[in-house]
Amino acid sequence: MIELENVGIxxxxxxxxxxxxxxxxxxxxxxxxxxNGTGKTTLLNAMLGELTLAEGQIQCGNQRLxxxxxxxxxxxxxxxxxxYLPQDTTADIDLTVLEVVVLGRLGKLxxxxxxxxxxxxxxxxxxxxxxxxxxREIASLSGGQRQMVLFAQVMMREPKVMLLDEPVSALDLxxxxxxxxxxxxxxRARGWVTVIVLHDLNLAFQYADNLLVIAQGKIQAAGxxxxxxxxxxxxxxxxxxxxxxxxxxxxxxxQPVSGG
Amino acid sequence: MTISADRSEAIxxxxxxxxxxxxxxxxxxxxxxxxxxxxxxxxPSMLSPSEVIRSLTGIGERAAxxxxxxxxxxxxxxxxxxxxxGAGGAQMQTLLNNPMASPYTLGMAxxxxxGAALSLAFGGFGLHPMISVPxxxxxxxxxAALFLFMLASMRTVRTETxxxxxxxxxxxxxxxxxxxxxxxxxxxxxxxxxxxxGSLTKATWPTLALTAVVTLVCCLMLMADSWKxxxxxxGEMRALSLGVNVRQLRMKILIIVAVMTATATSFVGVxxxxxxxxxxxxxxxxxxxxxxxxxxxxxxxxxxxxxxSVLSKSIVPGALFPVGIVTAIVGVPFLLWLIFAPRRRxx
Numbered sequence: 001m002i003e004l005e006n007v008g009i010x011x012x013x014x015x016x017x018x019x020x021x022x023x024x025x026x027x028x029x030x031x032x033x034x035x036n037g038t039g040k041t042t043l044l045n046a047m048l049g050e051l052t053l054a055e056g057q058i059q060c061g062n063q064r065l066x067x068x069x070x071x072x073x074x075x076x077x078x079x080x081x082x083x084y085l086p087q088d089t090t091a092d093i094d095l096t097v098l099e100v101v102v103l104g105r106l107g108k109l110x111x112x113x114x115x116x117x118x119x120x121x122x123x124x125x126x127x128x129x130x131x132x133x134x135x136r137e138i139a140s141l142s143g144g145q146r147q148m149v150l151f152a153q154v155m156m157r158e159p160k161v162m163l164l165d166e167p168v169s170a171l172d173l174x175x176x177x178x179x180x181x182x183x184x185x186x187x188r189a190r191g192w193v194t195v196i197v198l199h200d201l202n203l204a205f206q207y208a209d210n211l212l213v214i215a216q217g218k219i220q221a222a223g224x225x226x227x228x229x230x231x232x233x234x235x236x237x238x239x240x241x242x243x244x245x246x247x248x249x250x251x252x253x254x255q256p257v258s259g260g
Numbered sequence: 261m262t263i264s265a266d267r268s269e270a271i272x273x274x275x276x277x278x279x280x281x282x283x284x285x286x287x288x289x290x291x292x293x294x295x296x297x298x299x300x301x302x303x304p305s306m307l308s309p310s311e312v313i314r315s316l317t318g319i320g321e322r323a324a325x326x327x328x329x330x331x332x333x334x335x336x337x338x339x340x341x342x343x344x345x346g347a348g349g350a351q352m353q354t355l356l357n358n359p360m361a362s363p364y365t366l367g368m369a370x371x372x373x374x375g376a377a378l379s380l381a382f383g384g385f386g387l388h389p390m391i392s393v394p395x396x397x398x399x400x401x402x403x404a405a406l407f408l409f410m411l412a413s414m415r416t417v418r419t420e421t422x423x424x425x426x427x428x429x430x431x432x433x434x435x436x437x438x439x440x441x442x443x444x445x446x447x448x449x450x451x452x453x454x455x456x457x458g459s460l461t462k463a464t465w466p467t468l469a470l471t472a473v474v475t476l477v478c479c480l481m482l483m484a485d486s487w488k489x490x491x492x493x494x495g496e497m498r499a500l501s502l503g504v505n506v507r508q509l510r511m512k513i514l515i516i517v518a519v520m521t522a523t524a525t526s527f528v529g530v531x532x533x534x535x536x537x538x539x540x541x542x543x544x545x546x547x548x549x550x551x552x553x554x555x556x557x558x559x560x561x562x563x564x565x566x567x568x569s570v571l572s573k574s575i576v577p578g579a580l581f582p583v584g585i586v587t588a589i590v591g592v593p594f595l596l597w598l599i600f601a602p603r604r605r606x607x
Contacts, residue, residue, distance in 0.1 A: 048500075048501070050500065064425070076503070076505070079500075079501070079503055080503065082501075083501060084497070084500075084501035085501070086495070086497045086498060086501070088495065088497075090369065090495070091492075091494055091495075093493045093494060093548050094491070094543055094547040094548040095547060095548050095549060096274070096277070096547075098270060098274050099274075099549060100494070103487065103490060103491050103494070103502065106487050106488065106491055106502045106503055106504065107503050109487045111483075111486070111551055115271065118270075118271045119267065120273060122266075122267040122270055122271065123267070125270075126266075126267070131266050131270065132266070134270035134273070134274075135270060135273050135277075135411065152497075153502075154502075157502070157503075234291065234341065
């Protein structure tokens with residue numbers, strides 16, 4: 001579980017995120033949505049320990065991030081349990097898929113890769129359903145396949161917290177679904193605290209156990225998609241008029257109202 | 261747990277790839293050794309390769325004269341300097357994630373040239389030129405590195421900025437160098453020019469030993485970080501998320517590379533293209549697993565400079581053609597070929 005208490009972040013003296021308090025439970029998918037430039041990625045980077053907190057604290061297990069510079073060992077300890085998957089899937093490097101996944105175990109690798117590590121890497125690739133790509137060059141894969149490989153790589157870290165920054169925005173529908181399904185399955189099975197920034201709202205409503213709506217540097221609403229999504233909230237945060245429908249499972253689906 | 265057939269097949273395939281890469285490294289080691297023999301054999305008095313081998317190993321009959329030539333005049337400086345430049349270039353490229361990065365293109369060589377020229381212009385500050393010139397070159401090379409280092413340590417600076425900073429250094433030190441040459445006497449200008457061309461004949465056993473030890477220690481330190489460097493090539497954020505302290509790693513590698521290349525450059529002068537091209541050859545042959553690509557860059561650099569040294573001694577028989585000119589002339593078409601050649605993806 002991660003607890004954020006009154007978290008605030010400043011950049012060049014200006015507050016870009018403030019008063020963020022929430023509790024992120026393990027085994028659940030927490031999806032952050034909100035307009036561009038409102039602090040979604042900032043919040044993710046703060047949880048990664050990459051940005052300095054101006055106020056408040058973030059607690060994960062018995063470790064905590066406090067305002068002021070965090071460096072060296074304490075930051076290392078914090079990051080040890082956290083995996084982070086950036087949006088960018090470029091991997092212009094002459095390595096095979098298997099080698100890329102092995103790199104996920106960076107801290108424990110010696111000059112010789114032992115059979116156990118190779119076996120663990122292959123297991124992750126099997127879980128991601130791409131074991132057949134093991135011997136291929138990473139640069140020769142499609143963006144969607146690369147993202148699956150890179151996810152297998154961060155899984156090698158055996159994290160407790162999984163942070164994903166718009167992981168599917170460059171992927172086609174098939175890979176979007178297979179990656180998010182995989183994330184959901186692993187989150188449940190391994191008890192991760194999974195936090196995903198998503199742009200596609202309908203996709204967000206479908207996969208979120210807990211939805212965090214961020215706008216103007218503040219959490220505007222939090223809860224299950226069914227609880228929080230209303231036409232008013234979308235109009236307030238995005239400035240767009242929508243109609244909120246329901247899918248077969250009762251999850252909200254939004255449809256823009258086309259202006260006349 | 262039973263390992264599925266697919267899984268063990270993939271692991272076997274991976275092991276086969278590793279073995280193949282080791283074989284390439286060994287092959288390059290062999291070719292480099294051969295080029296070393298030829299480098300030693302070539303010179304004002306030509307020796308045969310078998311004479312060189314007998315003299316090096318101390319086995320079999322040989323003339324005392326041959327031993328004297330091999331052991332006192334034909335030092336394997338090309339091998340060591342080439343290795344240092346190859347490794348330095350490889351890690352500059354890794355560090356800045358840019359295939360055009362090298363100690364030469366980032367202005368460290370130009371700074372060394374300026375330092376050498378300055379020291380020559382001021383009469384070596386009372387020291388013998390054999391000592392003052394390398395010291396001047398080393399100091400200015402480290403000043404250039406320090407500037408890059410400061411850029412790299414700024415939190416908001418991106419790698420592109422560091423490269424542009426390096427190019428700015430290159431122009432700055434080149435123009436300062438031109439200024440010194442413009443202001444100095446023709447004799448001094450000639451001396452400076454000769455240093456700038458790069459020459460391997462200035463080596464002595466102590467300078468060779470120093471360069472070799474520095475290069476070896478630096479390469480071992482780089483090797484120890486080989487996994488982190490591979491992760492860094494996947495992008496800073498990704499490396500960071502894999503637990504790499506990116507800023508600290510950048511600093512450390514920059515210092516190692518600066519010390520290694522500055523040491524090599526300060527004794528032999530400006531030798532371009534080895535640091536740029538050798539890493540490309542290494543990656544083409546063994547990919548980017550740093551466990552293989554780093555030793556391969558070392559070998560490719562050593563091989564290229566040894567071969568260039570042989571060429572420089574045999575273009576005009578009896579005379580010495582500056583090796584820096586040879587590497588540049590041979591290096592340019594080679595670089596173009598590397599850029600335009602279709603990329604190999606499988607090994």
